[in-house]
Amino acid sequence: MGSRLSFEVKAKDIGARVGLLEIGGKKIETPALMPVVNPRREVLSPRELREEFNVSAVMTNAYILLRDEELRGEVLDKGVHGLLGFDGVVATDSGSFQLMQYGNVLTSNKEIIGFQNKIGSDIGSFLDIPSMPDAFKARAEEQLDLTLERAKEARGVADFIVNAGIQGSSYLDLRARAAKEIGEDFRLCAVGGIVGIMEDYRFSDLVDIIATVKKNIPLDRVVHAFGLGHPMVFSLAAALGCDLFDSAAYALYARDGRYLTAMGTLHLDNLSYLPCCCPVCSRYGLELKELEGDEKVRELARHNLYVSFEELARVKQAIHEGSLWNLLSVRLRSHPLLLSALQSLSEHGEWLSTLDRITGKSSFYHLGPEAEHRTEVINVRERLKRVDSKRTIKMPPFGDVPVELSSIYPFVSYMAPDSVGREEVYAQVRDIDRLRAMMDYQFGSGAGSLIPERVRIKNSRRTGRMRWVYLDGELFASLRASDNWIIPKEKMALSLREKFPYPLLRVSVDDEAKPFVEEGKSVFCKFVLEIDDNLRCMDEVLVVDKDDNLIRVGTLHLSPREVMDYNKGMAVRVR
Ligand SMILES: [Zn+2]
Structure with a gap:
């Protein structure tokens, strides 16, 4: 009607x-x-x-x-x-x-x-x-x-x-x-x-x-x-x-x-x-x-x-x-009473951070004390707990950030009034250690152990940064140029599935959608059975069937709660 x-x-x-x-x-x-x-x-x-x-x-x-x-x-x-x-x-x-x-x-x-x-x-x-x-x-x-x-x-x-x-x-x-x-x-x-x-x-x-x-x-x-x-x-x-x-x-x-x-x-x-x-x-x-x-x-x-x-x-x-x-940081400074909205925003921060995305292409500008309340900061701090490192750099409002993570979003594009000398630190870290810390950060504590010493890392000729990771002659992962995020290939995805029990890192889909996802088509919200709540929009996820067989890897397009609430539209962009 x-x-x-x-x-x-x-x-x-x-x-x-x-x-x-x-x-x-x-x-x-x-x-x-x-x-x-x-x-x-x-x-x-x-x-x-x-x-x-x-x-x-x-x-x-x-x-x-x-x-x-x-x-x-x-x-x-x-x-x-x-x-x-x-x-x-x-x-x-x-x-x-x-x-x-x-x-x-x-x-x-x-x-x-x-x-x-x-x-x-x-x-x-x-x-x-x-x-x-x-x-x-x-x-x-x-x-x-x-x-x-x-x-x-x-x-x-x-x-x-x-x-x-x-x-x-x-x-x-x-x-x-x-x-x-x-x-x-x-x-x-x-x-x-x-x-x-x-x-x-x-x-x-x-x-x-x-x-x-x-x-x-x-x-x-x-x-x-x-x-x-x-x-x-x-x-x-x-x-x-x-x-x-x-x-x-x-x-x-x-x-x-x-x-x-x-x-x-x-x-x-x-x-x-x-x-x-x-x-x-x-x-x-x-x-x-x-x-x-x-x-x-x-x-x-x-x-x-x-x-x-x-x-x-x-x-x-x-x-x-x-x-x-x-943009919000600038706008909220237009009026003292607008700045008061920050207090409320921080009170709803836990909820709002579940909707926010975990990576992006933009720069992170540290524009003042209100940055403490940014939802991306809440998410990043939570992820930093997964990573163990002895060498850290002070990056307020994130706190102490492992040097191994300096090449990924948001640290790679971090700008503060006193930002200096991060490129130098970057050069002092072994690629493989960096990769392991990034795995922990992206997928969870212990994910770094999936990178054995024998992997072969190829760097981009243009930027000098890691671009491809091979294991036993097979492409294991690639790194996205825009944010240096790890994109797992099939073999890594299978190891991640092994390492982290269901439903972690997973989006499970019903049988009706399975053949389409196998062909590389996007996962639509209405076919999703379950999703790991710890995931964030833009995370790399394992798409599995109801028996936890790996179908594909893809990028989460929405937040977990949105995926469950939506009947229409894309949930995961499959590679
Ligand atoms: Zn005008």
Whole structure:
């Protein structure tokens, strides 16, 4: 019933993912920003948004369309896509926001759902009840109960993908309960009631709320951060696993003369320089201040969107290359209260680190004391416990790092204010000792013992680094150039299977998938029977059948919990 939703992860970093979301055949690359269009007084038309910013989804308010007699007739006649002149994804809101602002709305849950069915929304909402932050708990609970009841009512009657609101004010136990119930029934979950928290710069609470929701829903659910439209928080919200943002801010702020930047909000009137070179700022310069009325609002709104989409692209690029923490470290320093989010991030660090990837191509920048809380640091420290070495180098925040590991990610690309002389140390270590330590680090204590003294190591002529490892004339392993990670060949994989009991290092697949994996095809999530929880995204894994026979070796594409939660998409890229 209704339109179909599919979601596939293309790249990930921390809890963030670049994904392909398909709704009824229309594609959105996530994280995505849906500009909010007010049909009564649009600042920029959806067509302009498409042409200028290539937006694939917009959001509008079904409640306004329902209550405005003129618009109602028109939208019932043409459909919401026809009314807006936009053939991409149209998401509609139910009036919940008005409910919070004015205390009541003149519609019912059934009516607003039926109306969204009629106008052809791709994504729609039931009439959830946002509670104010710090509302009386009994009141927030009552509102949540009613929200959950309305969610049940929406099930099966909505012809659209339901953007299911998860409420509960600032009470994390209520948020957890809401997330469990909503996450079970709906594929698109919206963290609602967070605009007030954002406006008060309560970023630490924001982190707690989003993290609580994410911990209590299956990880394949698409998550919409409702009303989160400020580019300053995109990297933070994406890192926690939010996929969709909507922004009314670009237009609302423009009406107030507020000029968005990725580091915060400025007032246009106070500016002696414009710190931006978007087409608007380049064209007008400071004359932007002299514009009047609608023209000023419109041009300022365009600038606000340029910086929003620019930041979103920056976030996606960072996810691709695994450098989201570098970006986050800079962004969190834009405001003292943003820096307070770090405390909460560290409290959720254990959980968040299970979602993060273990290796990557980017550099590791040690940018200050907050690096202690980075999820990659938590993961690396855990792995360092596996390696025994007498010679170490101090690499804060990782601590004492065995010299043997200096050529692998993240140590190879480690940069700190006092980084010096690591190449020299590198030259003093025997290749075979390095290889053994790397085996322990990557696969577990004792894996290094699988490298006998008689192996033959061939180095790259260009970099001088290890590239191939032969055992008894057979290729035993190769080393990936980008991060020096060990890629086991069949013989090594068999030794690893021998050394580490099931389910360690394993992804087991059912018999249906076995012939495809044997041919070298990827392992898809839905065929995975079991996975070792200690693995991390980007680890090399043994793909085995249900009787633990080795089928292939491959790279884990997601985190273990994601593999179990997802029904669609790749789990292991097989070599
Ligand atoms: Zn600009």
